[in-house]
Structure formats: structure tokens, C-alpha cells
Amino acid sequence: xxxxxxxxxxxxxxxxxxxxxxxxxxxxxxxxxxxxxxxxxxxxxxxxxxxxxxxxxxxxxxxxxxxxxxxxxxxxxxxxxxxxxxxxxxxxxxxxxxxxxxxxxxxxxxxxxxxxxxxxxxxxxxxxxxxxxxxxxxxxxxxxxxxxxxxxxxxxxxxxxxxxxxxxxxxxxxxxxxxxxxxxxxxxxxxxxxxxxxxxxxxxxxxxxxxxxxxxxxxxxxxxxxxxxxxxxxxxxxxxxxxxxxxxxxxxxxxxxxxxxxxxxxxxxxxxxxxxxxxxxxxxxxxxxxxxxxxxxxxxxxxxxxxxxxxxxxxxxxxxxxxxxxxxxxxxxxxxxxxxxxxxxxxxxxxxxxxxxxxxxxxxxxxxxxxxxxxxxxxxxxxxxxxxxxxxxxxxxxxxxxxxxxxxxxxxxxxxxxxxxxxxxxxxxxxxxxxxxxxxxxxxxxxxxxxxxxxxxxxxxxxxxxxxxxxxxxxxxxxxxxxxxxxxxxxxxxxxxxxxxxxxxxxxxxxxxxxxxxxxxxxxxxxxxxxxxxxxxxxxxxxxxxxxxxxxxxxxxxxxxxxxxxxxxxxxxxxxxxxxxxxxxxxxxxxxxxxxxxxxxxxxxxxxxxxxxxxxxxxxxxxxxxxxxxxxxxxxxxxxxxxxxxxxxxxxxxxxxxxxxxxxxxxxxxxxxxxxxxxxxxxxxxxxxxxxxxxxxxxxxxxxxxxxxxxxxxxxxxxxxxxxxxxxxxxxxxxxxxxxxxxxxxxxxxxxxxxxxxxxxxxxxxxxxxxxx
Numbered sequence: 001x002x003x004x005x006x007x008x009x010x011x012x013x014x015x016x017x018x019x020x021x022x023x024x025x026x027x028x029x030x031x032x033x034x035x036x037x038x039x040x041x042x043x044x045x046x047x048x049x050x051x052x053x054x055x056x057x058x059x060x061x062x063x064x065x066x067x068x069x070x071x072x073x074x075x076x077x078x079x080x081x082x083x084x085x086x087x088x089x090x091x092x093x094x095x096x097x098x099x100x101x102x103x104x105x106x107x108x109x110x111x112x113x114x115x116x117x118x119x120x121x122x123x124x125x126x127x128x129x130x131x132x133x134x135x136x137x138x139x140x141x142x143x144x145x146x147x148x149x150x151x152x153x154x155x156x157x158x159x160x161x162x163x164x165x166x167x168x169x170x171x172x173x174x175x176x177x178x179x180x181x182x183x184x185x186x187x188x189x190x191x192x193x194x195x196x197x198x199x200x201x202x203x204x205x206x207x208x209x210x211x212x213x214x215x216x217x218x219x220x221x222x223x224x225x226x227x228x229x230x231x232x233x234x235x236x237x238x239x240x241x242x243x244x245x246x247x248x249x250x251x252x253x254x255x256x257x258x259x260x261x262x263x264x265x266x267x268x269x270x271x272x273x274x275x276x277x278x279x280x281x282x283x284x285x286x287x288x289x290x291x292x293x294x295x296x297x298x299x300x301x302x303x304x305x306x307x308x309x310x311x312x313x314x315x316x317x318x319x320x321x322x323x324x325x326x327x328x329x330x331x332x333x334x335x336x337x338x339x340x341x342x343x344x345x346x347x348x349x350x351x352x353x354x355x356x357x358x359x360x361x362x363x364x365x366x367x368x369x370x371x372x373x374x375x376x377x378x379x380x381x382x383x384x385x386x387x388x389x390x391x392x393x394x395x396x397x398x399x400x401x402x403x404x405x406x407x408x409x410x411x412x413x414x415x416x417x418x419x420x421x422x423x424x425x426x427x428x429x430x431x432x433x434x435x436x437x438x439x440x441x442x443x444x445x446x447x448x449x450x451x452x453x454x455x456x457x458x459x460x461x462x463x464x465x466x467x468x469x470x471x472x473x474x475x476x477x478x479x480x481x482x483x484x485x486x487x488x489x490x491x492x493x494x495x496x497x498x499x500x501x502x503x504x505x506x507x508x509x510x511x512x513x514x515x516x517x518x519x520x521x522x523x524x525x526x527x528x529x530x531x532x533x534x535x536x537x538x539x540x541x542x543x544x545x546x547x548x549x550x551x552x553x554x555x556x557x558x559x560x561x562x563x564x565x566x567x568x569x570x571x572x573x574x575x576x577x578x579x580x581x582x583x584x585x586x587x588x589x590x591x592x593x594x595x596x597x598x599x600x601x602x603x604x605x606x607x608x609x610x611x612x613x614x615x616x617x618x619x620x621x622x623x624x625x626x627x628x629x630x631x632x633x634x635x636x637x638x639x640x641x642x643x644x645x646x647x648x649x650x651x652x653x654x655x656x657x658x659x660x661x662x663x664x665x666x667x668x669x670x671x672x673x674x675x676x677x678x679x680x681x682x683x684x685x686x687x688x689x690x691x692x693x694x695x696x697x698x699x700x701x702x703x704x705x706x707x708x709x710x711x712x713x714x715x716x717x718x719x720x721x722x723x724x725x726x727x728x729x730x731x732x733x734x735x736x737x738x739x740x741x742x743x744x745x746x747x748x749x750x751x752x753x754x755x756x757x758x759x760x761x762x763x764x765x766x767x768x769x770x771x772x773x
Contacts, residue, residue: 011025011029011031011125012089012125012145012147013029013086013089013125013126013127013143013145015439023473023476023477023478023479023546023548024447024471024479025471025481026447026448026449026469026470026471026481026482026483027127027128027129027469027481027483027542028127028128028129028481028542028544028556028558028609029125029126029127029128030053030125030126030128030611031123031124031125032049032052032053032123032124032125032126033123034118034121034122034123036052037049037052037118037121037124038118039669039678039680039711039725040052040680040709040725040727042727044060044071044114044195045113045114045116045118045121046058046071046073046113046114047059047060047071047759048118049073049113049124051665051680051682051707051709053075053126054609054611054624054625054626054663054664054665055075055076055126055128055142055607055609055626055628055663056073056074056075056126056144057073057074057077057104057659057660057663057756058071058072058073058074058113058756059071059104059756059757059758059759060237060238060759061101061103061753068238068270068272068304069097069238069240069268069270069272069306069308069338070095070097070099070110070112070114070308071113071114072099072103072104072105072108072110073105073110073111073113074104074105074110074141074659075126075128075141075142075144076128076141076142076560076562076605076607076626076628077605077628077630077659078140078141078562078564078605078630079104079105079108079655080099080105080108080109080110080111081105081108081109081110081138081489081492081568082138082139082140082141082489082564083110083138083139083140083141083142083143083144084131084135084136084137084138084139084142084143084144085111085113085143085144085146086135086143086144086145086146087116087145087146087148087262087264087312087314088145088146088147088148088248088260088262088314089145090262090314090330090332090372090374091135091136091332091334091370091372091394092111092312092334093111093312093334093335093336093368093369093370094109094110094111094336094368094370094492094494095109095110095111095112095336095338095368096336096337096338096365096366096367096368096398096494097109097336097338097366097494098492098494098495098498100500100517100570102650102651102654102753102754103654103658103753103754103756104654104658104659104754104755104756105654106570106651106654107495107568107569107570107597108568108570109492109494109495112266112308112310112336114242114266114268115244115264115266115268115310115312115336116146116246116264117175117191117192117193117244117245117246117264117266118175118193119156119158119175119176119177119191119193120148120149120177120189120191120193120246120248120264121146121147121148121149122147122148122149122150123147124144124145124146124147125144125145125147126142126143126144126145127142127143127144127145128142128542128558128560128609129142129469129483129485129540129542129560130142130467130483130485130486130487130538130540130542130562131143131467131485131487132453132463132465132485132486132487132488132489132538133435133437133451133452133453133465133466133467133485133486133487134435134437134451134453134467135453136392136433136435136453136455137431137455137457137488137489137490137535138489139487140487140488140489140536140538140540140562140564141562148189148246148248148262149177149179149189149191149248150187150189150248150250151179151187151189152177152178152179152189154719154772154773155176155177155178155179155772155773156176156177156178156770156771156772157174157175157176157770157771158173158174158175158176158768158769158770158771159172159173159174159768159769160172160173160174160766160767160768160769161173161766161767161768162764162765162766162767163764163765164200164761164762164763164764164765165731165762165763165764165765166200166762168198168199168200168201168236169197169198169199169200169236169237169761169764170197170198171195171196171197171198172195172196173193173194173195173196174193174194175191175192175193175194175244176190176191176192176193177189177190177191177192178190182249182250182251183251184251184252185251185252186249186250186251186252186259187249187250187251188247188248188249189247189248189249190245190246190247191244191245191246191247191248192244192245193242193243193244193245194242194243194244195240195241195242196240196241197237197238197239197240197241198239199234199236199237199238199239199271200236200237200760200761201233201234201235201236202235202236202733202750202751202760202762203230203231203233203234203235203236203748203749203750204230204233204235204744204747204748204749204750205229205230205747206229206231206744206746206747206748207225207226207228207229207231208222208225208226209746209747210225210231210278210745210746210747210748211746212225212231212278212280212281212746213225213280217280218279218286218295219295220279220295220296220297220298221278221279221280221297224279224298224299225278225280228298230748231276231278231748232276232278232299232301233273233275233276233748234273234276234301235748235749235750235751235753235760236760237759237760237761238270238271238272239270239271240268240269240270240271241268241269241270242266242267242268242269243266243267243268244264244265244266244267245264245265245266246262246263246264246265247262247263247264248260248262249261249262253317253319254320255320256320257317257318257319257320258317258318259316259317260314260315260316260317260318261313261314261315261316262312262313262314263312263313263314264310264311264312264313265309265310265311266308266309266310267307267308267309268306268307268308268309268310269305269306269307269308270305270306270308271303271304271305271306272303272304272305273301273302273303273304274301274302274303274304274345274415274416275415275745275748276299276300276301277299277300277301277302277414278299279297279298279299281299282297282299282300282348282414284348284351284352285297285300285346285348285351288351288352288355290346290351290355290356290357291346300344300345300346301344302342302343302344302345302413302414302415302416303341303342303343303344303345304340304342304415304416305340305341305342305343306338306339306340306341307338307339307341308336308337308338309335309336309337310334310335310336311333311334311335311336312332312333312334313332313333313334314330314331314332314333315330315331316328316329316330316331316374317329317330324379324380324381325377325378325379326377326378326379327375327376327377327378328374328375328376329374329375329376330373330374330376331371331372331373331374332370332371332372332373332374333369333370333371333372334369334370334372335367335368335369335370336367336368336369337365337366337367337368338365338366338367339362339364339365339401340362340363340364340365340403340416341360341361341362341363342360342361342362342363342407342413342414342415342416343359343360343361344359345359345360345361345413345414345415346358346359346413346414347361347406347407347409347410347411347412347413347414348410348411348414349409349410349411349412350406350409350410353410357406358406361403361404361406361407361413361418362403362404362407362418363403363404363407363412363413363416363417363418363419364400364401364402364403364404364407364418364419364424365401365419366398366399366400366401366494366498367397367398367399367401368396368397368398368399368493368494369396369397370394370395370396370397371394371395372392372393372394373392373393373394374390374391374392375390375391376388376389376390377389377390383441384440384441384442385438385439385440385441386438386439387436387437387438387439388435388436388437388438389434389435389436389437390434390435390436391432391433391434392432392433392434392435393430393431393432393433394430394431394432394433395428395429395430396428396429396430396493397426397427397428397493398426398427398428398492398493398494398497399424399425399426399427400419400423400424400425400426400497400498400500401419401424402418402419402420402421402423402424403417403418403419403420404418406418408420408421411501412501417500417501419500420501422499423499423500423519425497427493427496427497428493429457429458429459429493430457430458431455431456431457431458431490432455432456433453433454433455433456434453434454434455435451435452435453435454436451436452436453437449437450437451437452437467438450438451444473445472445473445474446470446471446472446473447470447471447472448468448469448470449467449468449469449470449483450466450467450468450469451466451467451469452464452465452466452467453465453466455488455490457490457535459496460490460491460533460534460535461534461535463488463490463535463537465485465486465487465488466485466486467483467484467485467486468483468484468485469481469482469483469484469485470482470483476550477547477548477549477550477554478545478546478547478548479545479546479547480543480544480545481542481543481544481545481546481558482541482542482543482544483540483541483542483543484539484540484541484542485539485540486537486538486539486540487537487538487539487540488535488536488537488538489535489536489538489568490535491520491533491534491535491536491568491597491599495520495533495568495570495597496519496520496521496532496533496597497519497520498517498519499516499517499518499519499522500516500517501515501516501517515573515592515593515594515595516593516594516595517594517595517596518530518594518595518596520532520533520596520597520598521533525596527640528574528596528638528640528641529638529639529640529641530596530597530598530638531598531599531638533568533597533598533599534566534599535566536564536565536566536567536568536599537564537565537566538562538563538564538565539562539563540560540561540562540563541560541561541562542558542559542560543558543559543560544556544557544558544559544609545557545558552614552615552616553613553614553615554612554613555610555611555612555613556609556610556611557608557609557610558608558609558610559607559608560605560606560607560608560609561604561605561606562604562605562606563602563603563604563605564601564602564603564604564605565602566599566600566601566602567599567600567601567602567603568597568598568599568601569597569598569599569600569601569635569646569647569651570595570596570597570651571595571596571597571598571600571646571647571651572595572645572646572647572648572650572651573592573593573594573595574593574594574595574596574641574644574646575592575593575594598638598646599636600635600636600637600646600647601632601634601635601636601647601655602632602633602634602635602636603630603631603632603633603655604630604631604632604633605628605629605630605631606628606629607626607627607628607629608626608627609625609626610623610624610625611624612624618670618671618672619668619669619670620667620668620669620670621666621667621668622665622666622667622668622669623664623665623666623667624664624665624667625662625663625664625665626662626663626664627661627662627685628659628660628661628662629656629661630655630656631656632652632655632656635647635652648692649690649691649692649696650690650691650692650754652690653688653689653690653699653754654754657687657688657689657690657755658687658754658755658756659687659755659756660684660685660686660687660704660756660757661685661686661687662683662685662704663682663683663684663685664682664683664685665680665681665682665683666680666681667679667680667681668680673715674714674715675712675713675714675715676711676712676713676715677711677712677713678709678710678711678712678713679708679709679710679711680708680709680710680711681706681707681708681709682706682707682709682758683704683705683706683707684704684705684706684707684757684758685704686701686702686703686704687701687702687755687756687757688700688701688702688755689701689702689737689738689741689743689752689754689755690741691740691741691742691743692742693742698738698740698741698742699741700735700737700738700740700741702734702735702752702755702757703735705732705734705757705758706732707727707728707732707758708728708729708730709725709726709727709728709729710725710726710729711723711724711725712724712725719771719772719773720769720770720771720772721769721770722767722768722769722770723766723767723768723769723770724765724766724767725765725766725767725768726763726764726765726766727761727763727764727765727766728758728761728762728763728764729763730763731762731763732758732762733751733760733762734751734752734755734757734758734760735751736750736751737749737750737751737752
């Protein structure tokens with residue numbers, strides 16, 4: 001687990017002028033080493049970081065369609081859209097998929113962290129402070145910078161396997177990392193990775209108690225529900241196969257300059273499952289006798305499969321211009337695509353007209369790409385004054401790809417209706433960013449940093465963000481620090497351009513119904529009073545202290561407040577009463593409700609981070625934590641929607657209650673000549689499931705959960721080791737969800753899919769063999 005940051009470690013993130021050590025920096029920065037991540041025993045980088053970084057949260061999502069292919073991740077509970085992700089200091093493109101289901105991060109767009117192979121990472125630097133004045137859009141909560149291996153002393157092969165105590169979720173992972181010579185003094189660091197993961201299932205067993213059957217139901221439907229108490233549901237982690245390759249290349253140019261280039265490709269297939277179509281839900285399919293003769297229909301279970309590909313490419317020159325001037329010139333290209341497949345389904349409209357339907361559909365997909373050109377200048381005028389400035393040009397492209405004709409016919413393929421000709425399209429935008437910053441060491445004790453950045457998006461408008469930060473050393477191991485800044489986030493192209501129809505659970509119904517998403521900027525959206533999306537803005541304040549004794553003990557304590565204005569929200573399902581204008585328009589569109597993105601939220605997040613580390617000889621102790629609270633100050637409802645609750649209490653709860661309000665970890669690592677031991681305890685704070693009812697009396701608070709992981713490593717030789725890890729050694733699960741919350745789908749969900757603590761895997765066993773040569 002996280003060992004904390006030694007006060008004399010040099011960090012590059014958040015210090016555009018010049019690298020600084022932890023105690024010298026005016027802002028809080030963590031340095032997570034590769035060993036900290038690998039010791040967690042998780043094959044996915046998102047889940048490993050959840051246990052390694054207290055303020056970071058990400059969990060696999062169950063029954064969440066395309067969201068199951070991407071784990072929504074964030075820092076400080078501010079949502080996936082407000083954490084900037086870098087690789088070697090270069091911006092990583094967003095994923096193509098927006099989160100549309102009721103999970104943490106709903107309505108937002110993140111970065112596919114799973115595309116970064118863990119074996120390629122040297123360390124992860126986490127800037128826990130607003131940084132829009134330095135890096136531009138998205139850096140409201142902070143910045144995660146994945147620093148890649150550049151030169152490995154050994155070639156390393158690591159093979160691992162794992163399984164849950166329930167006997168499912170078997171996984172196998174294999175990765176290889178090596179460094180090859182390149183030219184005269186250059187290096188090629190190569191990483192190959194493979195992961196094969198089987199699904200898990202933690203579905204409830206409501207049987208006849210689900211409310212889907214009654215005394216008047218056909219006998220074969222009653223018999224099926226009696227004999228299949230889980231009602232065919234699969235609720236858990238999806239199965240997947242993933243292949244990665246990453247090449248990180250560098251070569252000296254002259255004495256003090258360097259050419260560098262990075263190329264990464266990831267190919268991932270994953271399969272999640274929609275709601276099992278209970279035979280009582282699909283009487284029309286039963287009557288058609290297409291799937292089974294009369295009296296034998298047992299429903300069907302649509303899959304939701306995604307083929308996800310990621311590309312990340314950088315080429316650049318870091319040049320010494322002389323007289324202490326440097327310039328870093330680079331071009332970055334990144335892309336993510338997802339292509340959907342729905343299996344084991346039917347198109348009910350086509351079946352009704354033709355007495356036949358395909359069972360496999362290609363509903364289409366989405367792609368997102370960007371091209372970024374950077375010129376970053378630095379100048380050291382003296383030991384006391386350093387300067388940075390730069391220019392960024394970026395072009396982004398988002399595309400919706402229509403589905404096959406059968407997936408789009410009538411109401412579309414059951415579970416995910418294909419993207420229609422009206423919904424497909426390709427959209428682009430560009431922006432220019434100009435920034436500058438100055439660090440002044442007025443004395444050896446006092447540092448003042450000032451930064452500003454102007455950004456202009458072709459669709460969302462312009463913004464100027466600034467930052468003022470300072471650090472004052474009390475002695476060589478203790479310093480006070482504080483910063484105040486503004487920030488912004490441009491709405492994504494996804495949020496502006498996506499429109500679709502999808503079967504989801506709609507309030508008041510126990511079975512999935514067809515719901516629509518309205519594209520922003522259209523006449524339909526404007527008729528509801530929904531303006532074209534514009535930039536979110538933020539005000540950030542951080543204050544803290546770093547301390548140590550120069551003899552193995554170090555730590556930091558930081559308080560923060562982040563206010564976000566005009567936050568982009570994905571509305572509740574907006575429906576109209578039959579006979580009303582809105583109700584008639586929805587009926588004509590063939591949907592029961594619509595949702596849309598709107599600048600309507602104003603939130604306030606307050607919290608505290610602490611990192612304490614003590615290292616003596618072979619023993620390392622760590623105590624790290626985050627306490628966090630987000631409130632919604634106001635929701636701005638368009639006058640055209642009158643009394644419509646555009647962001648109901650269940651949607652609000654996803655922002656304020658779906659992530660743990662605290663997370664504290666205590667870690668112990670001991671190493672000897674032949675073995676290593678690790679004991680890691682992480683306490684996930686409470687979360688709340690909100691009831692759809694206007695009263696909070698039926699809400700359920702899920703209690704805190706303490707998760708204990710254990711690690712033993714035996715070294716056969718200095719280059720050959722075997723590691724055994726037990727995750728969640730005491731088999732702790734979240735509290736069982738009360739049916740009174742309205743979030744169990746008639747008892748199908750034993751554990752909530754709307755909130756996130758430690759996940760729903762239970763105890764997990766891992767074994768890995770590592771060989772260096």
C-alpha cells in the first residue's frame with residue numbers, strides 16, 4: 001500500500017517551472033511507487049489504486065451496460081470528468097463512452113485507465129489540488145500523472161492468477177517488461193500484457209417474491225420463477241480479455257537534449273449482462289412461440305458486449321536552448337473506441353411483424369480522439385526565480401456510429417436499441433491554451449508561485465484560470481503550504497452530442513422500459529429550456545503542513561475546499577402526464593421518459609487528506625486517509641419545466657453519497673533476505689442509498705467496512721520470487737440492500753449497484769510468480 005512520500009523525493013507533476021521535492025512544493029503531491037500498486041494484488045490498475053490512494057475511488061459496476069466496460073474513477077468524489085490524467089506529463093484522451101446508468105459518475109466521461117499496463121508504470125504522481133491554471137480543463141480535483149519506465153535494469157516476467165472464495169471470477173494475467181538499446185545511448189522500454197478474467201455473480205434470490213408473478217400468471221411462468229430463484233440474473237464483475245503493448249523510447253540529442261516517443265495500444269473485450277427478461281415481462285415474445293412452444297417460454301438474457309480499443313501516441317523533443325532556457329515540443333494523439341454487440345436478445349417490433357427476429361445485434365458504437373500540439377518553455381533566471389510558459393493546440397473528434405438495421409428496427413434490439421441514422425454523426429471542436437507561471441524563492445524558507453492560463457474552446461467559449469500558492473519552511477523537515485485558485489471544465493463532446501434510446505428501469509416500473517436521451521443544442525432541448533452547454537467553473541482552496549524528523553518519519557496534512565459552479569448534470573428521467581404537451585411528445589417518440597445534460601448544479605466539496613509514514617530498517621508503517629463531504633448548494637431548473645424535478649434526490653445522492661465519505665488505511669510492510677510480509681487494512685466509510693420517495697426516511701446508510709489484505713513474498717533467488725495475496729481476508733461484503741430503498745429491482749440486487757465502497761467480490765486469492773533476468 002501507499003508508503004507516503006519521502007520529503008527529499010523529486011516530483012515533476014504540478015511544478016512546470018522546475019521539479020521540486022515534496023517539502024519544497026507549495027501543493028500536496030503523492031508519489032505512488034510501482035511496488036505499492038503491485039502489492040495490492042489486483043490485475044486492474046483502477047482497483048489497485050482504490051486501495052493505494054485514499055482519495056481515489058473506482059469499482060467495477062454490475063448491470064450497468066456499457067459502464068461495466070469502464071470503471072468510473074475519481075479523486076475526492078468530484079466525478080470522473082474532473083480529474084486530469086497524464087502519461088509522462090502528456091494529456092490522455094477521454095474514453096468514447098459516457099456513463100448513462102445510475103452508478104457513481106453518472107452523466108460524466110472519464111479516462112480508460114485500464115488501457116495503461118501496470119508493468120509499464122514506474123510511479124504515479126498524484127497532485128491533490130486544482131491545476132487548471134497549469135494544465136487546462138478537467139483538473140478541478142487534481143492530476144494523476146503516470147510516469148512510465150524508461151530504463152529497466154532487468155527484463156521481468158510476471159505471471160499471476162486468482163479466484164474468489166465463491167469459486168468464480170478466475171483470472172490469469174501475464175506481463176513482460178524489458179529495455180533494449182537504441183542507437184547511441186538511447187533506450188526502448190517495452191511492455192506486453194495479457195489479462196483473462198471470468199465473471200462473478202452476486203445476484204439476489206427473490207423468486208416469486210419479486211412481484212413479477214401473481215396467481216393469475218401462466219403456470220409455466222410461476223414454475224420458472226419457483227425453480228430459478230435468482231430469476232436468471234448475473235450481477236457482478238464482467239468477464240473480459242485484454243491485450244496491451246506499450247513502447248517508451250528515448251534517445252539523447254547532443255549533450256543536454258532528448259528525443260522521446262511513446263506508443264501504446266490496448267484491445268479489450270468485455271461482457272456484462274442486462275436484466276434477465278422475466279417471462280412475465282415479455283408476454284408478446286411468449287405468445288409468438290419464437291423462442292419456445294406454448295407453455296415452455298423461460299424468458300431470455302441479453303448480453304452487453306463491448307470491443308474497446310485504445311491508442312496513445314506521443315512524439316517530442318526536449319531541447320536545451322542555452323542560457324538556462326529549455327523547450328519541450330510534442331505532438332500527442334490519443335483515441336478510444338467501443339463497438340457494441342448484443343447477444344441472446346430479440347427485436348420485439350420486428351418479431352411482431354415478421355414472426356422472427358435475429359438474436360444477435362450490432363447496435364453501433366462510439367469513438368473519441370484528439371490531437372494535441374504542445375510547446376512548453378522553462379527558464380531558470382537564478383536559484384530564486386524560475387519561469388514557465390507554453391502553448392497548446394488541441395482538436396477533438398467524437399463520433400456516434402449507427403447500428404445494423406435489425407438493431408434499429410422499431411423499438412430496437414431489446415436491452416440496447418441501435419444508434420439510429422438520426423443519432424449517428426461526427427463532431428469536432430478545437431481549442432487553444434496559453435499559460436505562464438513564475439516561482440520565486442524570496443528566501444530559503446519562503447516560496448511563492450503564480451500561474452495563469454487562458455483557454456478558448458470553439459464550442460463552449462473561453463476561460464481564464466489563475467493560481468497563487470505559497471510554502472514556508474519552518475525547518476528542514478517541516479513546512480506550511482497553501483494555495484488558492486480558480487478552475488474550469490469544458491463540457492465534453494459526448495455530453496453535447498449523444499442522443500439515444502435504451503431500455504432501463506424507470507421510476508414506477510419493475511421492468512425495463514424505453515427511455516430517450518435528448519441531444520444538447522437541439523430544438524427539442526431548447527424547447528425544454530435547456531441551454532447549450534458551457535464551461536463549469538471552480539474555486540479551490542488548499543492549506544496544509546508537511547513534517548518529518550529526517551530519520552524515517554514523514555507526513556502531511558492538508559485541508560481543501562472546492563466549489564463547482566454551473567456543474568453539468570445528467571437530469572432525472574423527465575416525463576409528462578398523459579394528455580399534457582410533454583406527455584404527448586414523449587408518446588409520439590415512443591419513449592416513457594427523456595434525459596438531457598444541463599448546466600444546472602452548484603456544489604461544495606470540503607475535506608482533509610493525511611499521509612503518515614515511518615520507516616526503520618526493514619519495517620515500513622503507513623497511515624493514510626481522506627475525509628470528504630460534498631453538498632449541493634442549488635439546482636437551477638429552467639422555467640419551461642416549471643415544477644418538474646430535473647435532478648431528484650436519487651440523482652443528487654449519486655453526487656453526495658455514492659462514494660465513501662472517508663477512507664483510512666493502515667499498512668505494514670516487512671522485508672528480509674528471503675521473504676516479505678505485508679498487512680494492509682483499509683476502512684471504507686459509509687455511503688447512502690437514496691429512496692426515490694420524497695422522504696428520506698426510507699434511505700439506507702451502508703455502514704463502514706474494514707477490508708484486510710495480506711501478502712507473503714518468498715524469494716527463491718534474488719531474481720525469482722513467489723507472492724501470495726489474500727484480498728479481503730475476512731470475506732466482508734457491503735450491507736444487504738433494503739427493498740424499501742426501491743433499488744433492488746424486486747430483490748434481484750443483493751447489493752446496491754448505485755453506490756461504491758469496497759466492491760462485491762468478497763474474499764479473493766492471488767498467486768503470482770516473478771522472474772527477472
